[in-house]
Amino acid sequence: MIKPQRLYEGDTVAIVSLSSGLAGEPGIRWRAEQGIRHIEETFNVKVKVMPNALKGIDYLYDHPEKRAEDLNSALKDPEVKAIICAIGGKESIRLLPYVDFDALTNNPKIFSGYSDTTSNHLMFYNNGISTSYGPALLTDFAENIEMDDYTVESIRKTWFSTEPIGDIKPAAKLRKYGLQWDIENKEKRRPLLDNAGYESINGSGAAEGHLIGGCFEVIDNIRGTELFPDLNQFDGGILFFENSETNITPETLEDNLRSLSMIGIFDRVHGIIIGRPESGIYYEEYKEVWQKILKEAGREDLPVLYNLSFGHNEPKFILPYGLKAKVDTEKLTFEILESAVTD
Template sequence: MDKRGSTGPAPKLRKGDRVAILSPSFAAPGFAPAVHEQAMNRLADATGLVPVEFPTTRRLGATAEDRAADLNSAFADPSIRAILATIGGDDQITVIPHLDSGLARADPKIFLGYSDNTNLLNWLWSHGIASFYGGSTQVHLGPGPGIDEIHLTSLKAALMDGGELTITDPGVSEDFGRDWRDPKALVEFGEREPTEPWAWAGPERQVSGPTWGGCLEVIDELALADRLPPVDALHGSILLLETSELIPPADWVKRWVRSLGERGILSAVSGVLVARAPTSNFEHRPALEERSRLRAAQRDAVIAEVTRYNPEAVICVGVPFGHTRPQWILPYGGEITLDGSTRTVSALYS
C-alpha cells in the first residue's frame, strides 16, 4: 500500500449531515451520561451536524465483536459521513480483526480519535483511508464551560472546512479535568498550568509529508501483534508520537523510540512531531517542578534517539495534541509541515 493510500480523502461534511458517535474502546457515555449528553448538544450547536448513537455507544462491557459490528454498520450506512470516537481505552486491538475493510474502502468516512484509537487509525491508514488524530467527545466536547478554541477550530477543519492551519500553542494545558461524576465537570475545566516553549532539534529546514504514528503504548501493542506498516511505506512521512495518562517513565519512552529506530522507521521519516506529555493523573499529581522535569526527561530521550538514527530529521516536541487539553486535532495520513528554520508547524485538513 502506498503511504498516501489509494482511496482519496473522504468528502467534507455539510450542516445537517449525520455523524456516528461510537465507543470502539471504553463506553465512557455509559459511565458519565451527563457529560456525554452535553457533548452531543455542543457538537450539534457548534457544527450543525447530527450526532447518531449506535447500540454500544453507551454499553459498558460490550464485546469486541459488538463494537466492531457498530463500526461496520457505520461504514456501511451511506447517511453516516463521519465517525467520532467518544474516548480511547485499552482493548481496541481486539476489535480490529472483526472489521470489514471492504465496507470502509467502499465509502470512506472521516474518523476522529486518539490514544487507543491508534489501532483503528492505523487500520484505516493501512487501507488507504486518511483520518485525524485527536478528538474525544467525552474529553474535549462535553466537560467544562465550553469547547476550547483550538479544538473547535481543528474539529471544524477536519470535518467541514478543510484548508491549512498553523498549529499554535494555547499557552495553558491540563493533563486531566474534573471527575465526570462531579456536577462541576459540566461547568469547570481541570487545573491548568502554563506551557513550556516547544523544543526543536535537527536541521533548520522545512519538511512535509503524510503522517503516521500515535500513542507509543499502542504502537508497542501493534508491533507485538505484527500490525505495523512496512518501513518502505513510511519514507518521507512525519511521525506523530505521544504518551498517555499512564505516564510512562522516560526510560520506557527511550526504549520504545529506540525500537522504532531499530525497525528502520526513524531513518525513513523526514520529521517527528511529539506531543506535550501528560505527567499527572487522578491518582498521582507531582509538584509543578517535578512535572516539568518529567516532561523534559521524556523530551530529551526522544530527541536523543531520533537524532541517533536520523540526524537529518526535523524534530518538534511539546505540541498540544494527544493526551492534553486544549488539544489540536491533527491529520493522520494527511500532510503536516515542520519548518525548522521558522520553527512553525502547519497542517493540511483536506
C-alpha cells in the same frame, strides 16, 4: 490517501465506543450527554448514538464484535457523514477480526479519536483512508461549560472546509489535567495554564512529508501484528508521537524508542513532531531521551519539534493521517499543506 467528504451543518455524526465502554457507565452517562449536546449546538449537526455505544465497560469488553458491529453499521449508513469515538482504552485491536474491511474501504468517512483509537486509525490507514487523530466525545466535546475555541477552530478547518488546513499555531493555554468526572463538577471549569509553545529539540531546517503515527504506547504494543505499518510506509513521512496519561517512565520510553530505531523507522522519516507529555510530566526527561536515541541512530540532522498540542492534551488540533505536512525547526512552525476532506 482517500479523503472523506466534508461535513455540512445539518449532517449526521455517529458516536461509537470502539475501546472502553466508559461512556455508558451510570456515573459517566451525564458526560456523554454533555458531549453530544456540545456537538449538536456548536456545529449544528445531528448525533446518532450507535446501538452498543452506551452499554458499559463490562459488556463492551466481553463483546468486541459488538463494538465492530457499530463501526461497520456507521460506515454503511448513508445518513452518517462522520464517526466520533467516545474515548480510548486498552484493547481496540481486538476488533480486527470483526471489522468489515469492504465497508471501510468503500465508505470513506471522517473518523476521529486518539489514544487507543490509534489501532483503529491504522485499520483505515493501511487501507488507504485518511482519518483524524483528534477529539473524542468524553474529553474534548464534553469539556465542562463549553468546548475550547482552539479545538473548535481545528474541527472547523479540518472537517468543514476543503481549503488547505495551513499553519497550526501553538495553543496559548492548556487545560490542567485531573478534574474528576463526577457530576458535581459539571459546572466547574478546568484551570488554564500558559503554554510555552513549540520547541526545536533536534536537527535544523525544514522538512515535508506525509503524516503517520499516533499514541506511542499503542504503536509500540502493536509491533509484530498486522496493524503495524510496513516500514516503507514511513519513507519520507512526518512521524507524530505522543504519550498517554499512564506517563511511562523515561527508561521505558528509551527502551521502546531504541527498538523502533533498530527496525529502521528513524532512518526513513523526514521529520518528527512530539506532543506535549500529558500534564507536562517527564517533559525534560522525555526530551533528553529523544535526543539520545536520535544521536544513537545517527539522525542528529532530523528536524524534530516538541510540545505540540495533540492527543492527550486539551485543547488540541487534529492530525489527518497521510496528509502532507511541513516542520520548520528554524521558524518553529508546523503546517498541514492540504485539505483533509473533499466536496
